[in-house]
Amino acid sequence: MKSACRTLALLLAFGLTSALGNVAIAQEITVYSGRSKSFMDHLFNAFEKDTGIKVNRVYDKTAAIALKLKTEGERSPADVVLAQDAGALGSLSDAGLLAPLPESITARVDPTYVSEEGDWVATSLRGRTLAYSSARVDENDLPASVYDLTDPKYQGRVGFAPGNASFQAFVTAMRLSEGEEKTKQWLLDMKANGVKSFPKNTAIIQGIAAGEIDFGLPNHYYLIRFKISDSKFPVEQTNFEQGDIGNMVNVAGAGVLKSSKNAEAAQKLIDYLLTDKGQHYFVGEIFEYPVVDGVMPHRQHGDLDTKLEQAPEVDLNAISDLNGTLKLLREVGLL
Structure with missing residues (x-):
């Protein structure tokens, strides 16, 4: 009887040790x-x-x-x-x-x-890109620079997503490369020109297709998702002139x-x-x-090499001032 009890105790101890071992091995x-x-x-x-x-x-x-x-x-x-x-x-x-x-x-x-x-x-x-309506925009009407979007001919026709992290990083890069004052003035001029704010990039693409806006500033891959589903989706995208901050990668x-x-x-x-x-x-x-x-x-x-050639030189290690960008976007009334 005592021998049986000792055997049972050893088996239980072994089982407990194995269980604890499995717990130790399990990772999360x-x-x-x-x-x-x-x-x-x-x-x-x-x-x-x-x-x-x-x-x-x-x-x-x-x-x-x-x-x-x-x-x-x-x-x-x-x-x-x-x-x-x-x-x-x-x-x-x-x-x-x-x-x-x-x-x-x-x-x-x-x-x-x-x-x-x-x-x-x-x-x-x-990559940042310029999306536009293929139904309502002639290619001759495309802006050469992201700064051209403040022109009165684009009034009420442009959308971006100021709450989106990629847009905020783009603004941070603009602050770094162009300076605080020029960046602030661009944001104010865009706002005065009737830019429409969207909650995210997908909504920008949908807004162009629906006729709410004619131009938008999303990341490149959002439109591709729509084009994969519908090759005739009525939105296209392009780069600005070479080196423009609007082409940031x-x-x-x-x-x-x-x-x-x-x-x-x-x-x-x-x-x-x-x-x-x-x-x-x-x-x-x-x-x-x-x-x-x-x-x-x-x-x-x-071609990725072509995209990188079109992109501005931005030190990605130097665009860490997220708080400064959030403060600026609040100051101009975009957040």
Whole structure:
């Protein structure tokens, strides 16, 4: 009897040890994502399936995510941050909240798209563009520069999304390259010229198609999503003249929080986003440009080199003053 009890006790102890071992092995991370649920859920699900690492997800606008992380500081439960633009990532880096990434991750991406501190890395590229109505706009009527949109002939015909992180990064880049006064004056002149504010880029494209506006300032990939569904969708897009700030190329990117207690698993997620599988998802499903060599852009993109030649020179490490841009947008009455 005593022998049986000892055997049972040993089996129970072994079972408990095994269970505790499984708990220790089980991994999960928390991601604060400024990229939308509709964009990222599929990729997070694939990562969970391929690695066994559970991803807890918190979605919000990129600016709100950055503010949340700064407010939480070392107490944040976040392990990874995904942002829509380099400006928000730069502001988190400046605040000392991001940890250096291993070279095995940063070396996979062109140094142009890695922070100087090595604490964030691009996961995809996106370009600012001019979208316009193919039904109501003659190509001879297209503006050469984003600054031309303040001309009275465009009054009430233009839309943008001042609450969108990509637009805010564009304004930050304009402040950096053109100066505070010129940027403020452009925003005031756009407002005086009847610019219409939309909640997001998708609504800009829909507004053009519906006849609410004739021109819009979105990222390039939003129109592609409509064109894939309907090749006759009545909106086209183009670049401004070479070097114009309206052609800015920005990044979506990711970093690991210094406060993360799951840094190794967090790095695995960022590494996964840079695999062929992750890059093909960004290209084939979101219609962004890849950041890893060997992955081809979507056929609807056109040549990436041409897009980069048209883009202005913007140091993505220098557009971290998100707070200054938010303050300016509030000051001119656009937020």
